[in-house]
Amino acid sequence: MKKISIITPIYNESNNIEHFLCSIEKIKYSHTSFELVLINDGSMDETLKIITDFKKQTKIDLKIISFRKNRGRAYARHIGSKKAKYDLLFFLDCRCVVFPDALIALNSIKYQPLLGVAIQETGDLVSRFFHKVRKKIYKDSFSSNFKDLYINESNFNHISKGMATFFCNRKLFLKCQIKNLEDKDSSDDTKLLQNIIRNKPILKTARIKVTYYMRSSLWENLLHIYKRGPKFSDYYINNKGPFFSYYLAIIFLILSSVIVALFFPAYIIIAYLFLLAFIAFYLAGISLDAIFFIPLLVLFGLFFVSGVAMKRFLDFIIIIFTVILVYGIIAK
Known part of the structure; x- marks a missing residue:
């Protein structure tokens, strides 16, 4: 069974983080075989209190890293990857609800780096709007079910991608870091993934799924x-x-x-x-x-x-x- 570190940056997500944490607790995987690394990226709401209270009552191996000021998600992921206990890193967005079998599926796939599928909740008009836009742009690679495909330099700009659910070994992840980690206007996700495919193709698979919840207000x-x-x-x-x-x-x-x-x-x-x-x-x-x-x-x-x-x-x-x-x- 693979030892996996789940890494999640959080910034002012007090309204959403509990759904994410509850889904992590429901993961069907030995609690001795994975850890959760939460990076509080200078949150100014109740985020830190919520995750601190969660740590006191959960049986999950949980590590909290907290910054005094907001440093950006690229920097937060970088620090999280360095502080992680295990070499296999599973990056998740805190707006996601993880499917219970996610780590079992990761354990069965004999390849990394890989991107899973973030299934967008479409209960309201704005969510449906963004879902339709992305569906038209990325077509089949944005659906919840498709055949495995590999992202390389030839198809990189035509495939749906992002760090909502990304699995990679630590050595490759750190090797491919972007130059300015604290530039919040940088397209950090895209540049990082581009650096990675220059070293090794990324597997895009629907076998790893999470549900992504959009922001609540217009x-x-x-x-x-x-x-x-x-x-x-x-x-x-x-x-x-x-x-x-x-x-x-x-x-x-x-x-x-x-x-x-x-x-x-x-x-x-x-x-x-x-x-x-x-x-x-x-x-x-x-x-x-x-x-x-x-x-x-x-x-x-x-x-x-x-x-x-x-x-x-x-x-x-x-x-x-x-x-x-x-x-x-x-x-x-």
Whole structure:
């Protein structure tokens, strides 16, 4: 039986952490063969108290590492991996509920590194919205059941991935760390996994499952998508990343639309309404959800673009300057 260290960073998750901890207690695996390492990343709510109280009553081998200030999840995972008792590391997101047979399944798979499947809870409209978006982007690799596949350099940008459920040996994990662990705008998950596949392909398997719970309020989700903007830009756009050409096309579209809107605003408004409706029905199909997806597309789009703009500030200054210049020339 493999000896496994479960590593989970936590930041201000007092509303969710108890569900995660309860699921860990229900894992069907010898308590002498795994440990739980919780990294309290400078939480300012009741998170530390909850996990400290849990440690007092649980039979699980639990180690708590606590930072005085928020250092970021990449740094937290790095420290957790160094402090872990065992060399096989199982990284889990604290918003997940682990399936009871997760460690048994890991024990039966004779390969690592591997990514499991985070099945997204879809009980509310916002959760369904994000689920539909990811399903359209990643197709079969985002489902709860698919054949095992290996992520390598040729398919890396086309497969659903993340650190919600990731299994790796300590030596490879530490070897592939990103440069600036405390850069919170860095696309740390993606860069780490990219470093790993340059050394060894990652197995993506539906045999390891967790349920992932989205943030509970619309505002929390808007803030989250805003913070995702700089991270997305860091890997996919900066330094001529894989989506750089798409980014240039979108910048050109925005610039052209704004210029046309100065003189024919009604046409642009109608065009964008048709575009939003098309995307909404493409995501949701012919259903009531499609109607509600339209305002969500606007809200999340604005917050995401604002986040990207924080990382690509000069680009948006150029857009504004160009619009003013063109308007000044035409107005004359």
